[in-house]
Amino acid sequence: MEIILIAIALAMDSVAVSIASGSKYKSIDFLSALKIALFFGLFQGIMPLIGYYMGGLFASFVNSFDHFIAFAILVFLGYKMIKEAMEDDFEDEIKDLKNKTLLILAIATSIDALAIGITFSFDVIDIWYAVSVITLITFVLCVIAVYIGKKLGGFLEDKAEYLGGIILIILGFKILLSGLNII
Template identity: 35%
Template sequence: MSIMAIILLSISMSMDAFAVSVGRGAALGRPPFREALRTGIVFGVVEAITPLIGWAAGVAAAAYISTIDHWVAFVLLGAVGLNMIYSALKGDEQDEQSSVNASFLVLVATAIGTSLDAMAVGVSLAFLDVNIAVIALGIGLATFIFASGGIMVGRLLGERFGRYAEGIAGIVLIGLGSSILYEHLMAA
């Protein structure tokens, strides 16, 4: 996987955390910098771990589906991308006001909820010749940056912009899945 593909994947995987952070930042009004860092760290760590979990599950299944692995990657990335686009179009808003003063456990639960797509991507990456540690680190770092930034700019951008970012990320994931399928079909 090229460095540009890793960067695009990392940014795409961080968009749902960005959208939630923008909403949380908008609800907080004037969030302190430490809240942005705390949110970024929690989201970044969880988002870095979940593709590793998905990758491990995919490696365990790889021997059984190696002849169709490019189709599995295409379908999984496409499904995650379509789900992100659907969520963006639907305007799926979380009740951020009720979670503004929520505990650390609620923040972790939210981070897990937004990182399930990274786990599915991790499964699809198990069928490719990639360095999962580099990709997981990239996803975690991008998510830290986007979640922290989302908190700080939330009051300026509001939740609406976060939905657009999530939709664009979905399109990018569909493009990556299509690219993987195309490369494998052309190589055959």
């Protein structure tokens, strides 16, 4: 269940940009929606994998205080997402739907996933399962988000990022309290 919540939280940046894509390009077709979702889904899945292997290089050194690191990373990322939701005008970020633009947006929205991958290396986790869940959930949510953007415009963009930020902060506190044997 925790992986699913993390996947949903990580997907929210991509969902917000997907909503903006649908809002800005009202005539977007299904294949374009799939292309957007594929870019975001793949990068949301690849980045935690990279982070996991990077974190594995020093996980044994931080074993006794890894819950503090995971807590700090998750709370920081959650705060950052909430702050960005207050500031961003997502439609301005989407100049076009060319591969180069989508690649840049996919990388930008998946940096948080790299940090989450590092926290995964501190725990016993099936990284391939986690990456698969993150990729699939991001992909599905982004396809849906493009169509929500077409129907509702940009109204929900910032709400998605708020939700993602709150989920990451809650998970950060859960990991900290669990690491301190409080729960």
